[in-house]
Amino acid sequence: MIQTIINGIMLGGIFAILGVGMTIIFGIVKLTNLAHGEFVIIGAYASTLLANALGVDPILTLIITIPLMFVIGVVLQSVLINRVMLQGSEPALLVTFGLSIILQDAMLLLFSADAKKANVPYNSSTIPLPGGLYIPVLDLILLVISLVTILVLTLFLRRTYMGRAIRATSDDIVAASLMGVSIKKSYAIAMGIAMATAAVAGLCVGMRWTFYSSSGSSYLLRAFGVVVIGGMGSIPGALVGGLVFGLAQAFGGANYGLLASYIVLIIMLIVRPQGLFSK
Amino acid sequence: MSEPILKVEGVQAKYGDFIAVESATLDVPQGMIVSVIGANGAGKSTLMDTIAGVHKPTAGKVYFKGEDITGMPAEKLVTRGLSLVPQGSRCFIRMTVEDNLIMGSYPKSARGKLKESLERVYELFPVLKQKRNDLSGSLSGGQRQMVAIGRALMTNPDCVLFDEISLGLAPTIIKDIYARIKEISAGGMTVVLVEQDTQRAIRTAQLCHIMLKGKVVLSGSSKELTDEEIKKAYFGL
Numbered sequence: 346m347i348q349t350i351i352n353g354i355m356l357g358g359i360f361a362i363l364g365v366g367m368t369i370i371f372g373i374v375k376l377t378n379l380a381h382g383e384f385v386i387i388g389a390y391a392s393t394l395l396a397n398a399l400g401v402d403p404i405l406t407l408i409i410t411i412p413l414m415f416v417i418g419v420v421l422q423s424v425l426i427n428r429v430m431l432q433g434s435e436p437a438l439l440v441t442f443g444l445s446i447i448l449q450d451a452m453l454l455l456f457s458a459d460a461k462k463a464n465v466p467y468n469s470s471t472i473p474l475p476g477g478l479y480i481p482v483l484d485l486i487l488l489v490i491s492l493v494t495i496l497v498l499t500l501f502l503r504r505t506y507m508g509r510a511i512r513a514t515s516d517d518i519v520a521a522s523l524m525g526v527s528i529k530k531s532y533a534i535a536m537g538i539a540m541a542t543a544a545v546a547g548l549c550v551g552m553r554w555t556f557y558s559s560s561g562s563s564y565l566l567r568a569f570g571v572v573v574i575g576g577m578g579s580i581p582g583a584l585v586g587g588l589v590f591g592l593a594q595a596f597g598g599a600n601y602g603l604l605a606s607y608i609v610l611i612i613m614l615i616v617r618p619q620g621l622f623s624k
Numbered sequence: 625m626s627e628p629i630l631k632v633e634g635v636q637a638k639y640g641d642f643i644a645v646e647s648a649t650l651d652v653p654q655g656m657i658v659s660v661i662g663a664n665g666a667g668k669s670t671l672m673d674t675i676a677g678v679h680k681p682t683a684g685k686v687y688f689k690g691e692d693i694t695g696m697p698a699e700k701l702v703t704r705g706l707s708l709v710p711q712g713s714r715c716f717i718r719m720t721v722e723d724n725l726i727m728g729s730y731p732k733s734a735r736g737k738l739k740e741s742l743e744r745v746y747e748l749f750p751v752l753k754q755k756r757n758d759l760s761g762s763l764s765g766g767q768r769q770m771v772a773i774g775r776a777l778m779t780n781p782d783c784v785l786f787d788e789i790s791l792g793l794a795p796t797i798i799k800d801i802y803a804r805i806k807e808i809s810a811g812g813m814t815v816v817l818v819e820q821d822t823q824r825a826i827r828t829a830q831l832c833h834i835m836l837k838g839k840v841v842l843s844g845s846s847k848e849l850t851d852e853e854i855k856k857a858y859f860g861l
Binding site for chain 1 (some may be wrong): 708755775
């Protein structure tokens, strides 16, 4: 029982970082990014392949993948999504759907349909606790990485001019532009940040589970679940949503994990459809 | 009369096919308090949005400090010293009072003066200092209006447009806010007051423009305009 809770909390970190990228785009750009799952898988491939090529621990590849994915996100929003957003949010939604299909097929073409995983020596190491309990080392590392990422992001949004501008954009576009904020730039930075969190989430996915070029949609669904449980647009919400999702998955076990998570999601939708930390 | 800091010439603004401002021409002399009054739907707010770059004009010209700023977006105009306090305050409701004010110093031209400006705003509205760490969404309507005014002042403007700041506020609060606006104006800032409450606006302003059905129909100094003239222009009698 206690072991299950420990496992659930560990998993919760990964689900939280999955949800954060999604919730940022929800909250700031007011867009449902259907390509977020593929972004995560791109992050997973990037980490895994780079780690193999350079012969380093996959975690170190974040030094390259985070800035790289950030830039891709900024460019993607600037040249593609910002343009269609002028026509309203539905065309933009369709663009992210199209993007998701294109990216999935592109990854199939480039990386084949084979299963991939980033293996490390401490894959199955554990830290023993009293009473026969243990903490999986890999899960603990990934939890810490996720939490640090979310902490850095929160500080950026709270303390910096750019972070405040992004929050202001999410509150009121007109008032933000009256303060000198370029809305398109805010959106581009927000997408960059979402992509950067997808790099971290991708690393977690690649180290924790095997993944395929087509795995994106299942992670999109999980990210959706986390965002809906936590409340759309809320970063603390994503953290709690991730935790709830992780615990449900751990209690459901290998066979009923996802099922348990979605049952929790449905209960949440009935009891508190606006999410735990809604605006 | 001094050289106008803001000149509006035959500006037209539409929402789709609906013409909200048909043709507006008015001058705002430097350092004055100028009021733009008119009934609901006369096009006052649309005109302010158009001047401030929130809305694009379909015809006409706007000059600020002698430069053509027609159709320039709001985020550029604010760095040139033109600021709008939008109707209904539009605070960033999920941000603290102080974060709202700090957003006002977002333009690079205003960042250097952040501390001074913040102190000045807190001096003007002491209640905001008490509530600096509260979410602006938890404030009363009057306090939100103060945040919006403070935020606009933080951008370090030369000219501020106030769009119906008295809307929905209690008379004592309106009186207080108007006293602050006079203080702001005494500091040398040019002020444009948009109001439906004609009496107070005319009393406060030196120059009045009266709008009716998308046009500026009467302009003159507050002292010269008679009640009868204003009434006729306001209602289109």
